[in-house]
Amino acid sequence: MPKDEKTELLQGTLDMLILRSLQLAPMHGFGISVRIRQLSDEVLQVEQGSLYPALARLEEQGWIRSEWGVSDNNRKAKYYTLTATGHRQLEAETANWRRLSSAVNLVLHTA
């Protein structure tokens, strides 16, 4: 039975999306997956199984930092914030992505 085709996300791409979604405001893990889905018009649905390891990895690299806070519905949740290094990393990766995707577009559309 054909379902919505899951667009597979590469690991590096997922990192970039997480950083982007945190650029606007600090958020917890669930909120990040919701935000990505919203920002991509429901196309990208992040696999929870890869989200949390990615968050741990990003924190290990020092691009985001975490602290425990209280969520909207008064529950304890871990909030992630983008660090200064994270900002710079996001800019670098965005530039890289633009370059890469325009190159791929060029190849696909040239006769």
Place this chain on the structure above:
Amino acid sequence: MNPLRRLLRRLRGLFRRRRLEREMDDELRFHLEMQAAANRAAGMDPDEAHYAARRQFGHLDGVREAMRDVRGWVWLEQLGRDFHFALRALARSRGFLVAAIPTLAFGIGLCTTIFSLVNPILFRPLPFPEPDRLVFLNQANAPLGIKSSSLAYADYHEWRKGNRTFADMGLFLAYAASLGGTEQPARIAASLVTPSLFPVLGVRPIVGRGFEAADARPEAPPVAVLSHSLWQKRYGADPGVVGRSIQLNGRSHTVIGVLPRGFSTPDITDVWTPLVISAPDQTRGNHMFQGIGRLKPEVTLDQAHSDLALISERMAQAFPETNRGFVPHLLPLREVFLKSDLRDPCWALLGAVGFVLAVACANAANLFLARALGRQKEFAVRAAFGATRWRRIRQLLTEGALIAAAAGVLGLLCSYAGVRLVLALVPIEIPPWLNFRVDWGVTAFSAGVSLLTCLLFALAPAWRVSLATGQECLEESTHGTRESRHKSRLRALLVAGEVALATLLLCGAGLMFRTIRNLRRMDTGFEPRQLAVCSLDLPAVKYDTPEKRAAFYRAFLQKLGALPGVESVAAVSALPIRDRGNFSVFCVDGRPAPEPGAYPNASIRAVTPGYFDTMKIPLLQGREFTAADRANGAGVIIIDTLFARQFFPDVNPLGQHLKWGAADPTTMEIVGVVGDVKPFGWETGDPQPAFYLPHAQCTFSQMTVVARLAGTDFGGFALGFRQSLRALDPALPSAPLASMEEVVRQSFWQRRLLAQLVGVFSALALALTAVGIAGMIAYTVAQRTHEIGVRIALGARETDVIRLVMRQGLNLAVIGLIIGLLASTGLTRLLLSQLYAVNPLDPATLAASACLLGAVALLACYLPARRAARVDPLTALHDE
């Protein structure tokens, strides 16, 4: 994040594991609840919302694992878990532990013991600052055939003045002294040293001071420096000993200092006194001293050699009669302190003990393999659950590591006792700079060896077992199948290897035993049984003239001869086998005189009348010395057979004349020819000709009294000896009396010790191999019980079953034996320096070792096989 912060974070992760786990669970739970709430808001009922959330999340444990991986330290946690599991698994198999740990502890303990013993000899640097800068100074004279001789003071003086490559040099000369004073006189070892020697060696006294240039002047008051052991033994380590006076050889010396523990010149010395030379030029040609020099930094031995050679060349031209042909001969000091005859057996021991360890490891590996094979199902299940091959191997390696660690600790503890045991077998006094303690270096070695054994005995079986898959396990359960070929190959390899190593050790031990037997039966040239020997040294102060010295020995020997139980008594200046003796140049009268500097050399020995009869040295021609050969009489000389053969090959030596002595040659007439005796250093080097002089005409003050006893009452003779000595001169110390047999035995103590140790090792290896073979047969029998039961039920006889079971064991034993014998033919050559009159490829020894091993292997195969044959077929068939 910079690396430091990352490391700190990781360390935090290590210590706050439980809290981080809890946080992780909280975070994931929060996500699930939010997702479930979203699902409920989307219209699902609560239960479905919850399950949908779980499903969307995916494999929870996988996510947790991935997050833990990022945190790091996963490997450490896994190691901890392996450790814990290994402990539990081992606790369940106590039988295996009881078999494996003592086997390995034996091997590791032996290795550690031998390493503690050889470490100070082979590896540890000498206890001087920068010991590789120190050089032993000798001279050589190729035209005269002298490979290495002591220094003349005049030569040392020139070297010290004119060299450019040495920081400084010093001389020493050992002599025997009697220490008088308040207590009974004792014989101690003393040494004359130049004031420069202690600074050259870099040793500073711990109490008082060393020698200064002023102490070496002829008019200076006599002083002395004590060794640490003498200070402890006789003065109770009293720091107030400085300033006290002691009596050395009748002269009063003031103690000015004490040297630190563990220090000595190459000969063990108790007291040092300054070397006083009033007229250096008169010492030319008198080669008495030994020298040590400290090279300047970055100077090589060759450079120093060329430097000194130039000076020697100059001296040879200025003083041809005494110095022609003498060149410097330099050796690294280590080679003099730790001679090769001490180092070679050490290497042999290390090799031998390595073999024993390998055999012990092979046995342990077999046990380990058998046990691991029994757990194949467990490992197949682990594999099915996703454990990687590496993890399965690691599990078994952890168990192996635990066993090796336990064995290592046990072995290290045993080595303390082992070292003491072996040292008790050493008959000579151990020099103070050799410290056989079990220190950090030895402990590190022991740990390293344990690690190596673990890898050796655990890795191959672990690898083998980790190959198990579910398929194989299912196949295993069908009964009656033989063990798969590659499984038994490993075990066969181990057993064959054991047999080969045991054969090698047996051959080595056999050769050493034959060597010792040859040494014991060697013809020394005299009769050592019932011969008592004792050395005496007459102090120069009291016995200053030759007449006094001759008179003393004459009177003393007369007194001794009158004692009951004494057949005959005499004295000699250099005891065969034990004493180095003196050498002198000579020339035969009536023959063209050799070039100055090319005179032949011979060993000279002064003897009293009746010496040859007492020692039972055969008199082949002419006569012995008698009391008629007096000091003012005609000079007489007796030569030995080697001398006669070399210098009078086709003429009768009797009546010929010789001139000996470099400074003031005297002409002597040859009156007799006697048989050769074995000199000091007989097992190496070419024998040198010797001639004997009557003591009356060559009155050395240091002589060894030899007495042939009618019986074996050495104690009674010793008493009479001391009484006679005290009657003549109460101030003379009496040296300990020894039996000549003991002296001969001690001369090859290194070889005897080596033979004993290698013998013990080979016996151990043989026992371990026997156990290994028996174990393998027993295991095979257990595997094939069913098959054996069927055979017996079908009518096989007992002998048939025995033969069947033994076949594999015997095949392996034969293969191992052949490999071992082949290896022996190659490796026993390494023992060559230790063998005496035995060919390393001696067929009788190899054959005997092979037979012994064959017999043991046969027995080891037969006993378990016999048990197998007695199996009741019914029980066997039911036993699945």
